[in-house]
């Protein structure tokens with residue numbers, strides 16, 4: 229055992245669509261967190277784990293902090309604050325292709341109040357803008373730190389998609405971790421139960437191409453997941469039974485689509501992703517159910533895992 233080995237936790241925060249999930253995946257080197265071009269799709273705290281010869285960095289991905297309108301919104305904000313106080317580094321993501329705005333200011337002011345951990349400013353998506361714009365953005369971010377009283381330990385521009393500076397960011401994050409033992413086995417990429425990962429991949433597939441309020445109304449619960457019995461050893465099959473919840477019957481129709489075609493597509497895409505992640509052929513049994521106004525109902529929220 230190496231005496232200088234470091235281990236600890238970091239989490240990325242930032243406005244919806246800031247690129248937090250994509251960055252987590254780039255650091256881990258494999259897709260463990262769902263990404264989507266719809267805001268606020270990351271609900272559960274999913275960890276990615278980076279294991280290197282000198283360190284283990286555990287990445288916690290939180291939902292975005294926003295002004296709560298529903299019970300779900302309040303719970304999510306509590307979750308974010310708790311996470312901030314437990315990690316070694318909080319990385320605030322500022323997408324380079326959008327100006328620093330009121331949403332960022334709200335978040336950084338909350339961060340100034342809430343935490344004693346080290347803060348990084350991460351300027352994401354640098355591949356989308358010219359170098360001059362990146363430079364301006366870095367200055368704006370530094371200024372926001374001064375105004376809110378948050379001292380940035382590092383300000384790092386990265387592109388998760390182009391792979392620029394991702395390795396540097398990993399080094400800087402690792403440098404902030406305390407000396408400590410490896411917390412997870414080498415081959416573990418995430419400690420999220422496989423049921424949750426599968427549910428997230430199904431939700432991601434279901435979100436693709438839907439609009440307006442529907443993305444927030446979809447929740448997925450994997451009811452059962454187990455290897456099918458009596459299969460030959462070289463032909464395993466994993467059975468997954470999942471329910472996709474929506475809030476109203478009109479939404480059910482949209483999700484299922486004409487003659488069930490849309491749901492079929494969603495199932496096929498989700499199955500392919502789950503097979504890639506778990507490395508085993510999957511039979512996915514997917515049903516759509518209505519949980520009326522689940523976002524406002526404490527009992528339903530608990531049942532759906534919030």
Ligand SMILES: Nc1nc2c(ncn2[C@@H]2O[C@H](COP(=O)(O)OP(=O)(O)OP(=O)(O)O)[C@@H](O)[C@H]2O)c(=O)[nH]1
Nearest residue numbers: 245246247248249250264267268269270353388389
């Ligand atoms: N060009 C480019 N696009 C990126 C980069 N990082 C993320 N994106 C895109 O930006 C969108 C949002 O990325 P996510 O990683 O889902 O953002 P997020 O902050 O996790 O979003 P929420 O879960 O909604 O909070 C996706 O369409 C990504 O493909 C990047 O480095 N370059």
